[in-house]
Amino acid sequence: MSTIAAFYGSKSILITGATGFLGKVLMEKLFRTSPDLKIIYVLVRPKAGQTLQQRVFQILNSKLFEKVKEICPNVHEKIRPVSADLNQHDFGISKEDMDELLSSTNIVFHCAATVRFDDPLRHAVQLNVTATQQLLSMASQMPKLEAFIHLSTAFSNCNLKHIDEVIYPCSVEPKKIIDSMEWLDDAIIDEITPKLIGDRPNTYTYTKALGEIVVQQEGANMNIAIIRPSIVGATWQEPFPGWVDNLNGPNGLIIAAGKGFLRAIKATPMAIADLIPADTVVNLTLAAGWYTAVHRPKSTLIYHCTSGNLNPCNWLKMGLQVLATFEKVPFEKAFRRPKADFTATSFTTHYWNAVSHRAPAIIYDVYLRLTGRKPRVTKLMNRLLRTISMLEYFINHSWEWSTHNTEMLMSMLSPEDQRMFNFDVRQLNWLEYIENYVVGVKKYLLKEDMAGVPEARQHLKRLRNIHYLFNIALFLIIWRLLIARWQTARNVWFFIVSFCSKFLSYFRASSTLKL
Numbered sequence: 350m351s352t353i354a355a356f357y358g359s360k361s362i363l364i365t366g367a368t369g370f371l372g373k374v375l376m377e378k379l380f381r382t383s384p385d386l387k388i389i390y391v392l393v394r395p396k397a398g399q400t401l402q403q404r405v406f407q408i409l410n411s412k413l414f415e416k417v418k419e420i421c422p423n424v425h426e427k428i429r430p431v432s433a434d435l436n437q438h439d440f441g442i443s444k445e446d447m448d449e450l451l452s453s454t455n456i457v458f459h460c461a462a463t464v465r466f467d468d469p470l471r472h473a474v475q476l477n478v479t480a481t482q483q484l485l486s487m488a489s490q491m492p493k494l495e496a497f498i499h500l501s502t503a504f505s506n507c508n509l510k511h512i513d514e515v516i517y518p519c520s521v522e523p524k525k526i527i528d529s530m531e532w533l534d535d536a537i538i539d540e541i542t543p544k545l546i547g548d549r550p551n552t553y554t555y556t557k558a559l560g561e562i563v564v565q566q567e568g569a570n571m572n573i574a575i576i577r578p579s580i581v582g583a584t585w586q587e588p589f590p591g592w593v594d595n596l597n598g599p600n601g602l603i604i605a606a607g608k609g610f611l612r613a614i615k616a617t618p619m620a621i622a623d624l625i626p627a628d629t630v631v632n633l634t635l636a637a638g639w640y641t642a643v644h645r646p647k648s649t650l651i652y653h654c655t656s657g658n659l660n661p662c663n664w665l666k667m668g669l670q671v672l673a674t675f676e677k678v679p680f681e682k683a684f685r686r687p688k689a690d691f692t693a694t695s696f697t698t699h700y701w702n703a704v705s706h707r708a709p710a711i712i713y714d715v716y717l718r719l720t721g722r723k724p725r726v727t728k729l730m731n732r733l734l735r736t737i738s739m740l741e742y743f744i745n746h747s748w749e750w751s752t753h754n755t756e757m758l759m760s761m762l763s764p765e766d767q768r769m770f771n772f773d774v775r776q777l778n779w780l781e782y783i784e785n786y787v788v789g790v791k792k793y794l795l796k797e798d799m800a801g802v803p804e805a806r807q808h809l810k811r812l813r814n815i816h817y818l819f820n821i822a823l824f825l826i827i828w829r830l831l832i833a834r835w836q837t838a839r840n841v842w843f844f845i846v847s848f849c850s851k852f853l854s855y856f857r858a859s860s861t862l863k864l
């Protein structure tokens with residue numbers, strides 16, 4: 350019997366960010382391995398015209414929860430959506446709901462965050478720092494609380510090269526930042542943002558670092574752990590390989606490359622691609638929750654959930670496997686054939702952006718306009734280039750994360766738990782994982798049927814033929830123009846034609862002699 354699964358049975362669990370990518374995988378695993386758990390409270394905000402119940406219903410009805418519904422048929426009774434907006438004071442939670450949360454919760458998993466890289470500092474601070482502080486204040490009033498698990502990121506200290514499982518100070522205290530957001534106006538905040546974030550690339554990583562300090566300060570008297578995942582990718586094994594549901598991280602780029610929009614990217618091929626599967630993160634998170642509650646470590650433990658030092662893989666190997674999978678399982682209705690290269694300098698990046706990204710987009714939009722349709726590719730391409738510029742930092746740097754606490758936790762697990770809550774990335778076969786990841790992007794994100802693969806292949810063949818025809822036509826047009834305007838080109842042309850005709854007459858003469 351799994352000790353961890355038994356631990357979560359009979360517990361009341363509070364999850365923030367349960368509608369997000371990791372939150373859903375976490376909830377799924379909890380229900381699947383501990384179907385007898387008491388209740389999961391999920392803090393959800395109504396969104397896109399959907400009520401909380403509709404949002405939760407949609408999650409439970411998704412493919413991700415198919416196994417859960419077999420194992421735990423009454424899952425909908427065990428999940429309690431609580432209306433909450435983390436941007437509001439007390440999260441806008443009603444008094445009755447708050448009383449129930451405070452009196453019943455045993456474990457808190459804090460997954461909610463803004464993960465946007467371009468969020469204005471005020472918004473990122475509100476969600477990643479102030480809301481964390483408020484949640485800790487709520488947690489401090491929970492008499493039955495056994496553990497509080499905070500999801501941070503391995504990149505919270507990406508301004509450093511070597512990162513230990515410790516909390517690093519920031520130049521300005523989080524409390525001062527929170528206070529200043531109250532009275533500074535937006536223009537001033539925008540002005541001071543670059544100074545505050547310093548050598549971090551965005552407000553996301555900066556506010557996640559501040560969030561960690563808040564957790565350490567405010568949670569001193571609680572059983573707390575912090576999980577720092579690196580780049581979270583599709584699921585590796587559970588509940589099935591390749592599950593993914595948003596465009597964050599590599600996902601959007603895999604689509605862009607598979608559909609032939611992304612043809613070149615500035616990347617350091619040999620830099621470590623520190624990807625970590627979502628189910629690995631969830632297994633470590635649940636194991637850490639159990640360990641924190643049962644073993645009550647004296648200080649807040651930080652767990653690096655990274656792959657680089659245990660099972661390193663570089664961007665080149667990953668990129669090539671992504672491209673190899675496109676050959677096997679092409680995406681439908683591609684814009685161009687998938688083919689992507691790394692660029693090394695800003696000059697070559699600008700060049701390929703102009704030639705391989707912007708020019709085809711403009712040409713296609715002209716074609717759309719001429720055929721009476723609305724041009725859209727240039728806009729899409731601009732958005733893609735903006736996204737790439739935001740992600741580029743992470744594919745051109747390498748980091749070393751120590752994983753002592755994570756390895757210690759692994760050694761504390763029983764063999765059964767090591768199997769059931771596996772977070773040992775040394776067992777991960779990257780090539781297999783990436784293939785399943787790309788197929789998962791096709792199936793679960795693009796909602797493309799595998800039955801459409803032969804037609805997708807045919808489409809790529811047509812694109813190849815169009816490409817050849819286009820190149821030949823372009824060559825002939827340029828050559829014709831050159832001959833018309835430039836004497837040297839005419840001379841070269843005359844030389845080639847006379848050389849070919851001499852070669853042909855020689856060939857004809859020698860074959861006649863042989864006869």
Ligand SMILES: CCCCCCCCCCCCCCCCCCCCCCCCCCCCCC(=O)SCCNC(=O)CCNC(=O)[C@H](O)C(C)(C)COP(=O)(O)OP(=O)(O)OC[C@H]1O[C@@H](n2cnc3c(N)ncnc32)[C@H](O)[C@@H]1OP(=O)(O)O
Nearest residue numbers: 464465466502596597598599601602603606668689736743
């Ligand atoms: C399997 C790995 C291999 C990868 C290989 C992929 C390419 C294959 C090519 C092969 C050959 C070449 C090899 C190349 C190898 C290198 C490839 C690099 C890929 C790896 C990228 C690394 C990413 C690292 C990030 C990790 C950092 C830390 C992790 C975390 O802690 S947090 C989670 C990460 N957070 C994010 O990723 C958020 C990033 N997103 C944003 O900040 C914003 O969305 C934005 C990018 C700034 C865009 O903002 P906008 O306001 O312009 O847009 P909005 O968000 O409103 O969306 C508008 C529409 O655009 C769609 N969209 C959003 N995001 C993306 C996206 N990433 N890609 C594409 N499209 C996106 C969105 O859905 C909207 O669509 P609409 O609704 O239809 O309008």
Ligand SMILES: NC(=O)C1=CN([C@@H]2O[C@H](COP(=O)(O)OP(=O)(O)OC[C@H]3O[C@@H](n4cnc5c(N)ncnc54)[C@H](OP(=O)(O)O)[C@@H]3O)[C@@H](O)[C@H]2O)C=CC1
Nearest residue numbers: 366367368369370371434435436460461462500502578581
């Ligand atoms: N994905 C990744 O690559 C990595 C993620 N992490 C960390 O893991 C955690 C989860 O990330 P992930 O699942 O990918 O993120 P998602 O963006 O998928 O999910 C974010 C969650 O936060 C919720 N949320 C955002 N704003 C509010 C709000 N005002 N009130 C209530 N809920 C809100 C969202 O709710 P809604 O659905 O209503 O928007 C959603 O459930 C984060 O803390 C992130 O920093 C760390 C490293 C890498």
